[in-house]
Amino acid sequence: MRRTHLYSALTAALALTACATGGSTSGGSENRMSFFVTSTNMGKGADLGGLAGADKHCQALAASVGAGSGTWRAYLSTTGAQPVNARDRIGEGSWINARGLTIANNLEELHGDNRLGKVTALTEKGEEVKGRGETPNQHDILTGSSPDGKAVPGDKDTTCKNWTSSGEGSAIVGHSDRMGLDQSAPAKSWNSSHATRGCSIEALNATGGNGYFYCFAVKR
Secondary structure (H helix, E strand, C coil): CHHHHHHHHHHHHHHHHHHHCCCCCCCCCCCCCCEEECCCCCCCCCCCCHHHHHHHHHHHHHHHCCCCCCEEEECCCECCCCCECHHHHCCCCCEECCCCCEEECCHHHHCCCCCCCCCCCEECCCCECCCCCCCCCCCEEECCECCCCCECCCCCCCEHHHHCCCCCCCEEEEECCCCCCCCCCCCCCCCCCEECCCCCHHHHHHCCEEEEEEEEEEEC
16 A cells, blocks of 8 residues: 555656656756747847847747757848848758657758748747738747848938838848738748838838747757
């Protein structure tokens, strides 16, 4: 009888441990996520404090859900004399969302036949981003990039002055839900759909955005 009670107590303790560690009793509870859409904006429209400020935001949000041990980078391009390509900032892959699904195995797949969409382009909290048909629509994700993940050439502002403007300017955005006004490639692009009407939060809201961007783990 005493042995039965001891066994029951041990089983209960293991069950409690499993709940505390996300269902595992054989290791740590580190979050394996390596990709997410920011769940919050930075409060100044498309002024993200440049790439450094955006990277810091990615790192902080990752840390808030137990995934901050790696190096995180924002998927953003910049233009000018020394342009930066978003694709060159995020490592080689693979990348896993908050629910454990691999959204792409490498850069070629990410910029080709990836698994991003409404139910897979999740925030660090594992939540879906409100998209087309929902109120408010927030599927516009800041990238400043061409479909292949590179800075857009030319003199036209496509990055809200390299992510330092919350007023004049414009930025290229993608659609996290891969849905738009029609079935064209830009409308269904996750990273290069259209330009914003401006760089303020009000201008971003006007076309279906809220100042969100993609974050990728370079190293985990």
